[in-house]
Amino acid sequence: MEKFTFVGDWEFKLKLDLLSSDQIDCRINDVKDENPNPEIEQINSVNYLISNQGEILTGICQALKEKFIPTFNSLVDDDQEQIPTNQNDKELYDKELYPGRIIISNIYKDNYAYVLLSFGSTQIDPEHGISFIFHKNRYVGSDDDFKEAHEELGFNYKKILQDISAKNQAQFDNKDYNFHEPKSESVTLKPWQIQENRIYPYRLLQTNQPEKFIDFMENKGIHLELDISSLKNVAENQGLKKVSDFLENM
Numbered sequence: 001m002e003k004f005t006f007v008g009d010w011e012f013k014l015k016l017d018l019l020s021s022d023q024i025d026c027r028i029n030d031v032k033d034e035n036p037n038p039e040i041e042q043i044n045s046v047n048y049l050i051s052n053q054g055e056i057l058t059g060i061c062q063a064l065k066e067k068f069i070p071t072f073n074s075l076v077d078d079d080q081e082q083i084p085t086n087q088n089d090k091e092l093y094d095k096e097l098y099p100g101r102i103i104i105s106n107i108y109k110d111n112y113a114y115v116l117l118s119f120g121s122t123q124i125d126p127e128h129g130i131s132f133i134f135h136k137n138r139y140v141g142s143d144d145d146f147k148e149a150h151e152e153l154g155f156n157y158k159k160i161l162q163d164i165s166a167k168n169q170a171q172f173d174n175k176d177y178n179f180h181e182p183k184s185e186s187v188t189l190k191p192w193q194i195q196e197n198r199i200y201p202y203r204l205l206q207t208n209q210p211e212k213f214i215d216f217m218e219n220k221g222i223h224l225e226l227d228i229s230s231l232k233n234v235a236e237n238q239g240l241k242k243v244s245d246f247l248e249n250m
Contacts (some may be wrong), residue, residue, distance in 0.1 A: 004046040006038055008188045014046070014102060018053035019093075025101040030190045034183075041108035045115050048136055049102070055137035060117070061089035063132055063139045064096065064124075072124045083123060096122055100129055105146050107153065112136050114149040175207040179220065201226060205234045210243045217246070 004014075010030060013023035026046070028038045049056060065085045073082040083096070097119040105114040118131045133140040133149055141148025150157045171177065179200045180193035189197070201221055204213040228247055235243040 010191050016053050018057055020099040024099045028104040029106045030192055031106045032192045036187045041111055042104045042113045044111055045104050045113040059137050059139050060132055061092050068124050107149055114146055177203045205238055210240045214246050
């Protein structure tokens, strides 16, 4: 099988014939640093998925039979049909699941990143679907934020969320925002940098930096696809009349 090669796209289509006849949406979660490429552990996990689809299918169905189906069957009404657990794996998979997306996390162990496979569900949970976290071919949990993976690595998941919140608040209090530009023409921005660029003009307004905002708009923002009406609403809500007048004339 052809190995995966990263060509700058953090979101792409992945062909896994055993799991789907169609290509599956896949995203690599980036690390917040200046390295323009994914971690080698993340590349390893993409290639593991490609080369070990049968083992992944077995792990998914084992989790269905040992966790999800027993829970579903224990909750159904007496007149509702239960899901048998004695089906063969491919039959069960094809009846119950259809692929949604794959996320390659930025946390890893033993040279492989944790992976989230999300599926639509025909019977167990049609409204929300079902997610499976894997480390290689081993089922770890089902939390979309990789909670079980963090805990398996010894991290306090609640503290991680608190630290993120505190860091965001400190960034706001210190007005510590940057607009990112590629280091060279051959290097693309990472998703975290693109996201920070999207919110950058809003953060300037929300932290009461009108002069810096106007300077940014005159030199860089004018070349970007920005929602001027939305920015104007924020400026008005912040009482920044000079900015409102400036945007009115753009």
